[in-house]
Amino acid sequence: MPSGPASRQPPHPAPKVSGVVVPHRARWHQKLLAALIFGLVRVVAFTVRFRLEDRPGFFNGAPRERIIFALWHNRLALSSVLWSRFVLRHAPERKIAGLVSASRDGGLLAAIFNYFGIEPVRGSSSRRGAQALRELVTRAEAGYDLAITPDGPRGPCYTVQEGVISVAQFSGLVIIPVSYHLSWKIQLRSWDRFQIPLPFTRCHVIIGQPLRVPREIAAEGREQLRQELERELRSITLDPAP
Secondary structure, three states: OOOOOHOOOOOOOOOOOOOOOOOOOOOOOHHHHHHHHHHHHHHHHHHHHEEEEEOOOOOOOOOOOOOEEEEHHHHHHHHHHHHHHHHHHOOOOOOOOEOOOHHHHHHHHHHHHHHHOOOOOOOOOOOOOHHHHHHHHHHHOOOOOEEEEEOOOOOOOOOOOOHHHHHHHHHHHHHEEEEEEOOEEEEEOOOOOEEEEEOOOOOEEEEOEEOOOOOOOOOOHHHHHHHHHHHHHHOOOOOOOO
């Protein structure tokens, strides 16, 4: 038997690991669940009484420029309805892409987004983040609005992560903070305390002050803007912070 370093080599070279992360696709049961959720949201939304408080006066009709909607993760249930009601009805030609986790749970949300006509871009800070950033910037350059839950996909709740600042910096789009308060809802015991609207609830929608991120900005300035966005989103969120 041979001895020495050569004898300790593995029989086959280790496979090279690709840097590309493939998002999990929705399985058949997730697609079915997505269709059911889509139908339920449409039915419930038909009964909801909306009231818009547009503090900066940005939504006097459809916004003139492309924007990034920043909405807490626990407000996702009515996010597509808000987009349709306050933007798409004034400008039906507008398109939007939403950031969705590359995880298995993200596959379900991506399927729901597809039903609502929102193009999902898969990625998060922990998986496929750089690729998702490039794809979001590409969508912005193609004329899309963007939607991001800045505390997602894993929290902490009501804490803005820096990803939304990066997207605004490289896309040039203005960030519009959005939140809403439901008078009647179910609140889950998940990390984000997810809110499920009940039929005939009143939905008080609040638009916060826009935030612009310069293309040339230092790390310290990025952190200041991140904190500013977090303060603004918390200020228009009527629920107590967890």
